[in-house]
Amino acid sequence: MLARIIFTVLVFIVSLSCTHSQKSCETPCDKDLSLQVDQIACHDFIYKKALANPNSPHPILKKLCETHKLARACxxxxxxxxxxxxxxxxxxxxSFSFYKKGCELGDGVSCNNLANLYMExxxxxxxxxxxxxxxxxGCELNYSPSCYRVAVITxxxxxLKYDAEAVVHFMKKGCDLGDAMSCHDLGYLYMEGTGTNRNQSLALNVISSSCDMGLxxxxxxxxxFYLLGFGPGGVDYxxxxxxxxxxxxxxxxPSCSNLGYMIETGKGAPADAKRAAQYYSKGCHAGDNLGCGNLGVLLAEGxxxxxDDKEALPYLERGCSSKTSEACRFLAIFHEEGRANLPKSKSTGKFYRKIACENGDVPSCYYLSKELQSLCKKGEEPILSCRTGVKRMLSICSQAHKKETSVIYRFGTKNHTELQYDGRIEFRIDAWPTEEKLTLSFSRGPVKYEVLETISKNQDPPLKKVKLEINQSNKQTSIDCKYPAGSLNSDIVKKAYNIKSDKTSTKNL
Structure with missing residues (x-):
């Protein structure tokens, strides 16, 4: 017992002396380094010297790695x-050889850096x-950046196979180990309920932690979050x-672009379009396309x-490429009116109007709904398009203030001789998982269309597989949706006909 106490005191004294005296740290490097505390003290001293002259790694580091198996030295x-x-x-x-040895000795940093060498x-x-x-x-050895990288890859x-719960697991471990990006991204998973239960309070806590860590x-x-009203007291400009x-x-x-938005709209600061343009420009030129789109709008409006239409055009194109709805609307106007020396094109304008509408731009939705109503009156659109299309456009107009990341899912058939089924029924889906199975069926009279397909977030419709089925007994118009519980909510699917909902999966609409 006495020997154990004496050894502990000696270790403490050596550590303390190495903290306060460079000379006492040099001394262990001249010994046989039998004590681990001497190895660590020697390593730390040599490492600091080597940083000043990285051209020639100190031979003692090699000895500490190869002879004394000190992982950090490797x-x-x-x-x-x-x-x-x-x-x-x-x-x-x-470097490959020493990282491999360090990893084998249990150093997470070495494993992470060895991964870099393999990948590159x-x-x-x-x-x-x-x-x-x-x-x-590396993650298993508690190196937090490795956990974050595994989460992103998953x-x-x-x-690695996509697994929403595994993403949460690795993000949470990285966050618990002090990785700010892990905490940040984990916050969005909690906010969206992806791979875990939706929890706004936890989302705020972990994102706040990432800010406290200096991210x-x-x-x-x-x-x-405070701007959108997700804070504990609601909106706090x-x-x-x-x-x-x-x-x-x-x-x-992105923060510079958002700051420009707050200044432009007078939220938290006096409204000032000139200052807003400066922040949009800063965000844009640092790589944020939202800032580019908003700057383009200011240039287009003066x-x-x-x-300056010519200067505005490339900014609008960059903004619309990232689905900035207002940028897409102005890009449509530029094509329709032939601004910035573009050839006039109503079809190109309509293309960009649709993108703008699908991403929540009220004026574009209204424009398209009025145009569709006009076509319906002239008999230039099939019956189903008239019934569902106008109703959907108007529905979007009423809710387009909610900007969503959306996927449009379409189904239909060109064979519409009896019932004129040439239209499309579209579902706006917010925060759609990377992969999800969805069953849709539409029926009216004797004809039934049934769709069974895996939808990917990156998939671009139109539909590839349509199953046509005859059902003489079914006389009621309906749309049946079946999907895993919790993946959608009632305000996402816009009503076109009667919606029959599986009570175990969704709310009645």
Missing amino acids: SNMAFFFENPGAEKAPDSLS GRGTTPNEKQGVEYLLM ARGIL ARGCGSLGS ARAYELIQRACSEDDP RGVAR
């Missing part, structure tokens, strides 16, 4: 071979699957402005800046 040897300074070229073979084919043959395996090992469903994007997203301004000052592009 990792740092690899780092110095990978980043040797200006006088030498990187030595990927050596540096020091070894490219092997993305092997890279993912080492990322999983969410994309490319190198500018986290502060900007937290500000957006003052708090939103403070957070978004802070994030923009730390060069977060608000806060001199009107």
Whole structure:
């Protein structure tokens, strides 16, 4: 017992002396390094010296790695071979070797960096699957960035099978280990209820944590939540402005665009289109297409800046490419009116109007509904389009203030000789999972259309498979939707005919 106490005291004294005295840290490096505390003290001292001269890794680091199996020494040897300074070229073979040894000794950083080498084919043959395996090992060894990367790969469903619950698991582990991006993205999973139960309070907590950790994007997203009324007290423009301004000052592009929006609309600050244009420009030129679209609108209207159609056009195109609804509307106007020397084209204008409407632009929806009503009166649209299309357009107009990420799902058939089924029934789906099975059927009179297909978020309709079925007994017009419980809610599916809902899966509409 006494010996154990004495050893503990000695370890403490050595650690303390190495903290306060460079000389006492040098001393262990001249010994046989039998004590682990001597190894760590020596490593830390040599590492600091090596940072000042990365061209030649200190031989003691190699000894600590190869002889004394100190994992962090292996990792740092690899780092110095990978980043040797200006006088030498990187030595990927050596860095690969030392990262591999460090990973085998249980160093999560080494596993993560070894994954990079496999994925990029540096020091070894490219092997993305092997890279993912080492990322999983890094996460298992509690290196938080590895957990975040595994979560992102799982969410994309490319190198790992998509699994919403697994995404939450890895994001949560990364967040618990202190990774700010993990906390940020976990917040959105909680907010959307993807892979977990929807929990607005938890979403705010973890995104707030990412902001506290110094992540500018986290502060900007937290500000957006307050702007949209998701904070504990509802809408709070003052708090939103403070957070978004802070994030923009730390060069977060979307936050600069959002700050421009707040200034343009007078939310949290006096309305000022000129200042708004400056922030839209900052966000746009840093890579945020929303800022580009909004800047394009100001240039097209001549608000806060001199009107300049030619300068506005590329900004509107960038904004519309990211589904910025107002940018798409103005792009439609440019094509319809031949602005910025574009050839006049009503069909191209209509194309962009549809994109704008589908992403919540009220004027575009209204324009299209009026146009469709006119075509119906002239008999230029099939009956079903007239009945469902106008009703849907007007329905969207009434709810288009809710901007959603949407997927339009269409089904129909060209063979409409008896009942003129040439129209389309469209479903707006908010926050659609990466992959989901959905069964839709539409019937009227003797004809029944049934669709059974896997829908992907990135899928671009029209439909590929349509099953046509004769059903003499069914006389009622209906749409039947079947989908997993909790994946949709009642205000997302817009009513076109009577909706028959599976009570176990959805609310009655």
